Each structure stands twice: as structure tokens, then as C-alpha cells.
Amino acid sequence: MTRATTVIAPLGRWGLSPHADLVYRTLTLSGPATGAQLSRQVDVPEARIGRAVEELFAVGAVRPGYHGRERVWSAVEPGRVTALLQRRRHPAAVGEVYQRHLATVAGLHLDRIPPGLLRRLPTRQATRGRIAELAAAERHEHLAINTEDVISPDAVAAADPVDRALLARGVRLRTLGRPRRGVTWREPLPGSEHREAESLPLKLMVFDRRAAIFPADPADFEAGAVEVADPDAVDRLVQVFCRLWVTAADPQRQGVPPIMLTTREQAILDMLAAGHSEQTAAHELGLSRRTVVYALRGLMDRLGVENRFQLALVLGAAHAIAVPSPAVPATHPVEESR
Template identity: 30%
Template sequence: MPSTARFAGLGLGTVEEEIYLRLLGVPAADAEWLATRLHLRVVSVVAALTALSDQGLVEGSGDGNWAAVPPDVALEELLLRREVELRRARGRIGELMRTYRQGRPGTEAGELVEVISGRESIAELWRTLQLGARERLRILDRPPYVRRADPQTELSLLARGVSARVVYHSGVLRDPEQLAGIRTFTAAGEQARVHPELPLKLALLDDRYALLPVTAGTELQSVLLIRPSTLLDALAGLFELYWSHAMRLPAVPEETPEDRHRQLLTLLAAGLTDESIGRQLGVSTRTVQRLVRELMDRFGARTRFQAGIQAARADLL
């Protein structure tokens, strides 16, 4: 019997799901008929029908037949019940955390900061935190860069309306593969900026959790999970400070002079050399220098710094 798992999120098992789907296609059927069609034991079918009846998905009659309740009614009611159960479970998180902490004696600081070790444990924690994010995700991302282990989770987060703001180290502009990956997320709604100096890697989820590496190694071997505290507030303030000073991620090069100048200014502000800017724009170093001169002439500036100030005033940055 194939496993469809279409309604796993509603708490239905594979047998229950198959029986409900089979009953949708017929006016009614008894347990023996269903057992024969699905290659199951009758006792298993009866148990599944009873469970489906308890959830309001099927109705039994006096002659031993069962009929599916229309899905627009049955599934809507089941969804509402599941939502109520989830809200109740969320409300018990505080109580469960108190029990968890009582079983692990330690200082108050130890309760607010937890060390998670092992790449698999860290990956699972990161995925769980993203799935639980409700409003916003904020990230400082600096080298060494690591490949996104589960990009679909981040894309799903954006798709359900969670705000994502990420400040990348400007070095990412020199890495075409990394930059292409970032473009995928900005196309899905991520707001991205670049900064030439970031002190650490940091992820903030809502105002509930912060995640940062224990050390700045090439691989994440251990991370700190920080819960609501003055430390979490300080890390949130650190992010906002760097976000306010970061430059917008340069757009894909355009042909208009205005767009080309805007991108050039962003790359200059990110601290890239003329050679690196040339690679990013797909032009020679001499062309970059010519574009810089055009900007300086446009704003009547003697230096690049003055041109940047005038561009900011003109809202080009």
C-alpha cells in the first residue's frame, strides 16, 4: 500500500489517510471491503475507522457502512482543533522550560545561555528555530562562509511572511557562487546589505533566541543558544548598529548610467578595490577608474570620499 502522507500535519497515520482517501471516492463502504481493497487486516481497518470517526472525518451507519465527511467541512474543523492544541502547547513552553531547568541545576546565567555541540545537532537546532520563527530573522554573516545546509527552510520562512534582514561581509561580493546564492534569497524577499567589517557571525530569531559560534573556526563545532536576557538585547542592538551602517547589496548591473553609478558607489562604500569592482561589474580596472572620475565630476568632488557624501545627499546610496 503506497504511503501518501498528504495529511501528516493533521495527525493522521498512513492507514487512516488511505482509508479516508478511499472513502472519498465511494458513497459508503464497510470494513471488509476496505480491508480487501487496501490489503489490510479487518481489525486494523476497524481501528482506523474508529480513529477517523473520533476526528470527525468519517461517519458510521447502523448497517456497518462508513462514509467520508466532506473534506471542506471535516478538514476545516480538524485544522481548527489542531490550531487550538498548538496554541495550548505553546502556552506550556514556559512551564516545560522550568521543569527542564530544575532537572539541570546551574547558575541563572547557565539557564540563559546553552552550549550546543556537534554539526548535526547545530543543523537541527537551526532548522527548528527557523521553523518556529514568527516575525523576523536577523543575521550577521561573515567569513568563513559555509554552504546553506537547508536553503528550502529559509525560502519557506520568507514565503510565510517572516521578515529577514541579513548583513553580509563585503568579501562575499568577490565570490560569484556565494553571491548567486544570496540573489536567490533576495529574490524571495530577503533584505540584504554589505559591510566591510563584521565582528562575528550572529543569528537572531524574533526577540526570543540568538545563535552565535563559540569560536571563529572554519567549521561550526559549538554554538551558544541565548534566550531572552540583557545579553540578547545587547546582541540585537549590535545587529541594528551594523545594519544602519551597512550598504545595500548591489543590484544586478544595469545599462543605464544612473544604475551603474549607484552600483559603483555601493561597491566603493563596501571597501572593494578597483580590481574587485571591475570583476563585479564585468569591466576593466581602467573603466572603473573612468566611472569614478565621472562621479567625481558629476558632484564637483575632489576626492572619492567627497563624491560619496554628495551621492548620499542625492539619495544614490
């Protein structure tokens, strides 16, 4: 069958965007192309082409190659892609999973990552082997998001030795999962930190904030995974994890962990919530601006958040910034410690 008569299944019903469908058809019918060439062929801005290619790469519909220093994309054979999609009995439900996954992956700009910092792991077995290698080298922190409702015994058998070894070395282990309903296959290990959230965008592991792994196909883990070591992309994934972490529920405490604020912290937060800047809040409270900055930095460190946006999320979730402190009115000076 020639390219001109190749039957290509519509990808939109499986959650991919119209631009992804257009790019896949173009690559299938016209052959390999760079992002710039695709942009000219279909008359779509190159940035949008990049996002479409990322969608296709995440589901295994395209493969990358190189011509000199230029990345060239090729379509996976339509029969292979159709066979992967036809394994799914509920396209609408899978489409929702894809949308969350692809929206996150699109922000990584995989097409711009230099060669050597992006790697495709072709099978689940290869992925587990690579996870074991990266985890063995970890010394500081392991972050993980599990999107499954139930963790299979096979997955537990693969993950438990790795996680226990991390904890034994003093590595901080933080995991996010979906709320547990009824029987689950795996409880959090003693010494690890675990929280739960209803909507999680993608399955993910981050190793010492230096490398990350996520599924190539969010509905078929047998299709392997993508490993990325680009600092900017890894940092984006860490930000995704932290935004989820600060508002997720601690199942051992039946909700978002309570936050105890000092009188000074509460007064500063009340002023900032009322629209004051650090400088004007310091003036109203009789403090130096440096003291206000240090108090906020200390609070962020204590709550394990990365920036002011995440601080606002976690304080809002815990209802810690909506009620003024009864002990210290918002306009009452607070003595600065000497």
C-alpha cells in the first residue's frame, strides 16, 4: 500500500489534539521532517507544532532521529499506532487521562531538549531497570507520583526493594497517590512521606532533582517510558510535584496537615493578604523589611515549599490566611526581636 492510500485512524477520539492528528498524518504521508519543515508544510506556528509532536511522542506515535544537529521526526507505522489505541475499551476515559498527561508533558518542550538529555526506554522492563540504576545513585531526595487506583503485586515487588534501600540511605522519599478506596496493594513504607490527591496529572519519578522518568503512554505502561535529564524540564516537573504536594491530603491526619503560625507570622500574612507589600507591611508592624523577608523564608522552609505561590496555596488550603489573628490586630505593631 502506498503512502497516498494509507488508512490513518483519527487520533482525536483517543484524546490527542487536532494539531497532533494533523502532524501525524503529514509525517505518515510525506515522510520524516523537522519541526520547522512541518510548520511550513501545514502552515501552523512552529511552537504549536512542537506541542503537537510532544503529544505524539508521549503516545509512541512518532520517533525522533537526527540529521546533523537537527532533530527529525518520523511517524510510527499507522497499523502499529492503531493496534495500540484499539487495546483501550473506553476511549473517552483514556482521553481524560491523556489530556492531563499531555498538558503536563507539553510544558517540557521535549523537541528543544539537546541530544543526550532525552531518552526513550522502550519497555516496562527496561524502565524498571533504569529506575533501579537511578535510584541506586540517589543521595538526597526521591519524588514519585502514582496515578493508579490499585498498585499490583508485581509493581509492589519491583518497587519495595528500591524504596527500602533509599530510606536505609537516608534519602527523603515523598510519594503522591490517589485516595485509597477499600483494599489497596501497598501501604506507604515507614519513614516515607505520603499524601493523596484526587486529580494527578501524570505518573512520575524524579531522582535527586537531576533526572525524571514518566510513561511514554499513560494508558499502557508496557510501552515504556521517557527519561529526561534536561535541568529546565526536570525543574518544571519538580514544580508540578510541589504544587500538588502542598495542597494534597495527609491520609494519616485525614486532611491537609494543620499549620501552626507564630503571632508574628500571622500578623505578616494578614498584612500581605490585605494587599500590603513587604515594605509597607514592615512599616505598619514596626519591623524591618529584612525581618519580614526572613519570616516568610523561614515559613516556606518549614512547610517545604519552593516559592510564594506555593506558600499561598498551602496556607489557603489549611485556612491559615483567611482569619486575622485575634491576638494581634492587623495594624498593631509587633516588636522586632533584638
